Amino acid sequence: MAREILTVAQMTAADRAAVADGTPIQVLMERAGEAVANAVRARYGRQPVVIWCGPGDNGGDGYVAARHLKRRGWPVVVEAAYSPTTEAARWAASRWKGEVRPLSSRPAPGHLYIDALFGAGLSRPLEAEVAELARTARAAALRIVAVDTPSGVHGDTGRAFGDVAFHAEMTVTFHRRKLAHVLSEGRGACGEVVVADIGLGPVGAADLFENDPELWLGRFPWPAFDAHKHSRGRLKVVSGEAWTTGAARLAARGGLRLGAGAVTVLSPPGALAVNAAHLEAVMLAPFESDADLAIAAEDADAVIIGPAAGVGEATARNLQALARTGAALIVDADALTSFRHDLEALFACLDRDDVLTPHPGEFERVFPGLLAKSPERITAAREAARRAGAVVLLKGPDTVVAAPDGRASVLLNGTPWLATAGSGDVLAGFIGGLIAQGMESFEAACAGAWIHAACGARHGPGLIAEDLPGLAPSVLTELHAKR
Template identity: 80%
Template sequence: MAREILTVAEMAASDRAAVLAGTPIPVLMERAGEAVAQAVRARYQRRPVVVWCGPGDNGGDGYVAARHLRRHGWPVVVEAAYPPATDACRWAASRWRGEVKPLSQRLAAEALYIDAMFGAGLSRPLEGEVAELARTAVRQALTIVAVDTPSGVHGDTGRSLDGVALAAELTITFHRRKPAHVLIEGRKACGDILVSDIGLSTVASAALFENDPSLWRERYPWPAIDAHKHSRGRLSVVSGDAWNTGAARLAARGGLRIGAGAVTLLSPPSALSVNASHLEAVMLASFESDADLAARAEKADAVIIGPAAGVGDATARNLRALTQTGAALVADADALTSFRDDPGELFACLDRDDVLTPHPGEFERIFPGLLGRSPERITAAREAASAAGAVILLKGADTVIAAPDGRAAVGLNGTPWLATAGSGDVLAGFIGGLLAQGMGSFEAACAGAWIHAECGALHGPGLIAEDLPGLAPAILARLHQER
């Protein structure tokens, strides 16, 4: 089952639904605090623990965690940033039999600190001694475990409020991740993230998901027993000129490795000999004009245009011609930048089967100012998908895939080894190859991005883009076994 990512408001709704169904808040708090204590005991050797407790339910979780750790023999001190201010927090504090001290700015490197001051719902910057504590803690190598999110990190954006926030080595959250746990700024502040089940129900209206196989596995296009190359999908890739051919070949090879049955590189005449000298299973065809290109791609199920295609009117004309073929389109790199002066012209000829795969710079060219205006990347990608009427894959360490209908997914398996030239061309090939096999555009973009990241992680240091297609079979074999 696909795992939802819940906003702060959606998580609050899950809590309320549990209460209405007969589970009191103190019961949920007891489960949450015990989960924190169990996570600490599982990960760390026994040592002095300082629990920083806030005034709300996050603080209540801290009091419960302190009680459970002490019950297992851990030396625990509670320091209260503020007196308990909610009924549930007062209940939890009343069951803590140890001393409650004021918040101290004297920090010990050998201690373990549990940050239960403010969770994901905090909407204002840290103030006073809490802000000073955060500034002091950032300068020291402390072991900090956060409850829900590190104090000062906004649950819906992952950004620090007014630039002041704690950073944790481990964060324990409950039921589902929030955007702060998947967007890169929040992930860096949270450290390792553990999601604990405390008995809440799913929010039916959720439309944001973790991008892992549970989201798209059932729609993956495994070949039937009587499959042949044409039934497995026909993919075409548009090549650049004689001096810019490698990117398209990387995309073509990626499409072939991901399972497309017949892949054709569509090449301008000047690049035919260069491409021919490098191709084996990928077929080659020539085109001389945009009309000729469309005719060559007429039988394709999917077409990739953009990798080193060249920025300018010729690429724009080629893309417009391809949109008339009925093939699903993957528009990447130069195909996007060619419309920077009139993005609306691009959007007018796209449909919901098409996928745009910009990195942040390309995104800015066709959606100027949107990333800066949006509270975070998820909102930006969703607005872009709505404006373009196509699926948007916004690349990054926290790759976001958004569909025009509002569905979105965030990748959790990104790896820095993919930060190498040509990596995005192979990603376009993976997506195009899945589209050619009939996978839905949103699911194809999600699957392609996940497989791409797994390939990068599998290789690790020293990865170059040419390695990626050859790594795909191992990932596909694993997926096939897990069906």
């Protein structure tokens, strides 16, 4: 089952539910602290450790971790920023029999530091000596392991409160990832995230998930034994004019690699020759007007429009014509920008089976001000999906996919090697290829984004967009073995 991503409030509720069901808070704290100690031991060799403990339950986890590390022979010192203020933290502190000293603003080099000052529930900027320590730690590049989240990082946005927060090499959190662990700013502060099971119950109804194969692999459209090309779906891609045809061909090849049985590039007459010179398994068909385009696409299961299609009235009319065919639409790039002055006309073309794939700049054109007004990208993408009545994939290192019904996922396997021209066109093709085969659009967008990132990571440095379709088969082979 795919892992849910929780807000701070949802995690607090899970803790309280466990206590209400009979698990004492001290037991949960003991499990959490031991999990921190185990994660440290698994990653690092034995060495001097300083644990910074705050006043609340996060600090309590730190005292427990100190005890477990010391029991294993690690040299451990606790530096207490404050006296414990919660019953559980006082209990944990009373069981720690090692050294406790005041928080030092001059940390010694060569030590490993565990940040158990404040967890994800912090609601104000770091102050006084803690803020000064955070600045010193950043300047000295200290090796830090954070408990729950690095102190000073907002658990629901991943952003720093005020002007400073701790940054960690590794963060140990409990039960499920929080938003700070998956959004790009928080991921930069958290480092490697280890999720420890401390025995909390099921999350219950949830609508935000890690974008992982467990979320969608059970509905992946593998071909049946008696499959033929027409049963595997018909994908069509709208080409731009002769000098801007490459993006459509990238999308078409991406769709073909993801399994669409019959893929066709729909081309303006002036671009037929250049497209024909570059296409092999992908078919080619002409159109001169939006009416012609609708006829050419009338048997399509999915149509991609936007990659280098040209910004303007002609592309807008083409999208409106395609909307009347009943095919699922993957709307990207120029097709989005073509409606920047008439957003209602765009939304009128869409339904829940369609997918919009904007990068942040295109998102701003179609949903002006929404990113800036939202606390984080997930909220913005969800509101965009609600307004559009379609699936929205907001690109980025933490790509968010949101459906009109409120479901959302966040990509965790993103890679910077995908930051290259044409990469997004292949992504549109991956998604279109899956939808053409009958995969539900939200899940297809999630799967396409994950496979796209896996391909990028597999290639690594030197990646160009043309490489991506050819990397898909090895990723698909591994997924097929896990089905």
